[in-house]
Amino acid sequence: MSKRPLILITNDDSIYAKGIKSLVDVVKELGDVLVVSPQDPQSGMGHAITIHEPLRLKPSNQFKDIEAYTCSGTPVDCVKLAIYEVLKTRPTLLVSGINHGSNAATNILYSGTMSAAVEGAIENIPSIGFSLLDFDTDADFDAAKHYAKIICQNVLKHGLPKGTCLNVNIPKGKLDTLKGIKICRQGKAFWEDAFEKRTDPFGGDYYWLTGDFAVTDRGEDTDMFALENKYVSVVPTQFDMTAHHLISTLNEWDI
Amino acid sequence: MSKRPLILITNDDSIYAKGIKSLVDVVKELGDVLVVSPQDPQSGMGHAITIHEPLRLKPSNQFKDIEAYTCSGTPVDCVKLAIYEVLKTRPTLLVSGINHGSNAATNILYSGTMSAAVEGAIENIPSIGFSLLDFDTDADFDAAKHYAKIICQNVLKHGLPKGTCLNVNIPKGKLDTLKGIKICRQGKAFWEDAFEKRTDPFGGDYYWLTGDFAVTDRGEDTDMFALENKYVSVVPTQFDMTAHHLISTLNEWDI
Numbered sequence: 001m002s003k004r005p006l007i008l009i010t011n012d013d014s015i016y017a018k019g020i021k022s023l024v025d026v027v028k029e030l031g032d033v034l035v036v037s038p039q040d041p042q043s044g045m046g047h048a049i050t051i052h053e054p055l056r057l058k059p060s061n062q063f064k065d066i067e068a069y070t071c072s073g074t075p076v077d078c079v080k081l082a083i084y085e086v087l088k089t090r091p092t093l094l095v096s097g098i099n100h101g102s103n104a105a106t107n108i109l110y111s112g113t114m115s116a117a118v119e120g121a122i123e124n125i126p127s128i129g130f131s132l133l134d135f136d137t138d139a140d141f142d143a144a145k146h147y148a149k150i151i152c153q154n155v156l157k158h159g160l161p162k163g164t165c166l167n168v169n170i171p172k173g174k175l176d177t178l179k180g181i182k183i184c185r186q187g188k189a190f191w192e193d194a195f196e197k198r199t200d201p202f203g204g205d206y207y208w209l210t211g212d213f214a215v216t217d218r219g220e221d222t223d224m225f226a227l228e229n230k231y232v233s234v235v236p237t238q239f240d241m242t243a244h245h246l247i248s249t250l251n252e253w254d255i
Numbered sequence: 256m257s258k259r260p261l262i263l264i265t266n267d268d269s270i271y272a273k274g275i276k277s278l279v280d281v282v283k284e285l286g287d288v289l290v291v292s293p294q295d296p297q298s299g300m301g302h303a304i305t306i307h308e309p310l311r312l313k314p315s316n317q318f319k320d321i322e323a324y325t326c327s328g329t330p331v332d333c334v335k336l337a338i339y340e341v342l343k344t345r346p347t348l349l350v351s352g353i354n355h356g357s358n359a360a361t362n363i364l365y366s367g368t369m370s371a372a373v374e375g376a377i378e379n380i381p382s383i384g385f386s387l388l389d390f391d392t393d394a395d396f397d398a399a400k401h402y403a404k405i406i407c408q409n410v411l412k413h414g415l416p417k418g419t420c421l422n423v424n425i426p427k428g429k430l431d432t433l434k435g436i437k438i439c440r441q442g443k444a445f446w447e448d449a450f451e452k453r454t455d456p457f458g459g460d461y462y463w464l465t466g467d468f469a470v471t472d473r474g475e476d477t478d479m480f481a482l483e484n485k486y487v488s489v490v491p492t493q494f495d496m497t498a499h500h501l502i503s504t505l506n507e508w509d510i
Contacts, residue, residue, distance in 0.1 A: 043307070045303045047301030048301045052296060056459070076301075081450065083448075115364075118496075188495070190377045190378060208310075236497065236502060243419045247438050
């Protein structure tokens with residue numbers, strides 16, 4: 001039996017994305033690797049799970065000398081199948097990504113990449129989601145790989161408290177243009193959505209979701225601020241969504 | 256122009272579910288109502304949005320004298336389309352549900368019903384998700400309607416702080432078996448998943464996601480505890496997922 005750490009990799013851009021290949025390259029030096037990744041892109045799937053349809057799981061030769069599977073479902077489905085069906089145990093570390101595009105601030109809620117890491121946290125597995133601020137399918141992941149390795153090494157060394165994971169975002173650019181790592185809180189922002197309305201060849205209307213990301217929180221301790229200033233942002237993340245500060249107020253209501 | 260509150264209704268069980276009809280019945284007495292609801296069931300879709308496919312929005316006559324639309328996408332898509340395309344403004348109140356089945360504890364993360372309410376909170380709309388602890392398509396919503404009305408009236412009267420919403424779960428049972436409302440925090444639990452493996456007629460394997468909900472947090476201030484004791488649970492909810500307590504620890508790491 002190997003005593004190397006067992007590292008589970010998933011993502012939301014599919015097993016064919018450059019970002020997951022970059023992450024495999026980083027962590028295969030740190031432990032034994034299993035990949036369970038979506039067969040098709042699953043961006044924006046958030047914490048979705050597949051209830052109404054069966055799931056398919058197929059072996060993949062995508063990575064040389066690495067055990068890998070594709071899954072027909074969401075990133076969270078991938079994590080569940082990996083733990084309960086493939087491994088039958090919990091890995092030492094779960095890493096998700098490297099996502100093509102930012103998952104900073106409120107984007108965490110919509111992100112399949114980060115939802116996979118949060119699912120890891122729910123399962124008490126030290127988990128990290130990595131995202132590069134570059135949507136390009138051929139994005140340059142060199143700087144992201146450098147920081148991903150440092151952060152994985154530290155999580156393997158220090159662990160993470162139960163029920164927590166890390167949301168790591170890396171600015172676009174060469175390594176020598178980045179200033180280092182900042183520990184941050186999740187910034188507040190929202191998508192000011194705009195729908196582009198079109199008409200299909202048969203006269204029916206349809207809409208494409210578009211929009212601008214409106215940052216409403218200028219705090220210098222936010223991930224958005226760190227990224228704008230060329231720092232890698234690391235947000236420690238948990239899944240208790242209780243607005244604890246509101247409990248006493250609600251107890252004053254006459255209900 | 257009407258001075259009645261404008262109330263947006265959505266859900267995740269589709270516009271044809273008994274639960275949303277029950278919610279329409281409750282809130283049509285309290286304001287002017289718009290329904291934008293999924294055309295197909297969207298349970299377990301979490302905070303998913305539709306990026307890779309166009310969205311369809313169609314008028315529906317499902318509710319007498321109520322403006323209603325079906326949407327081809329997720330509950331969060333419904334909220335975005337309602338605000339940015341149908342209303343072109345923010346409603347006074349957003350209500351989601353009444354869900355057929357519990358969204359207590361960690362279920363909030365997987366829940367389309369609650370993700371619609373959280374999307375409302377992101378948009379600074381006072382928002383409430385309602386769920387009945389009964390998966391039956393013909394469940395008895397009488398007690399749920401009673402409490403939904405009280406809670407909607409109170410939110411219309413008091414408002415909710417920016418960036419917050421309510422997660423309301425109602426035990427199964429007749430009104431006189433319920434003990435009232437408890438303000439709670441989100442309990443901690445996880446799905447101990449089991450996959451049922453089957454083989455299709457063509458020899459291919461597939462999996463159904465099943466599992467048991469394992470409650471790991473016995474706190475008497477949790478929603479799970481309240482529901483087990485026949486109270487309606489109200490969890491004030493927000494969307495900052497930062498593990499604030501972990502920031503100082505991570506700043507001690509040598510990264």
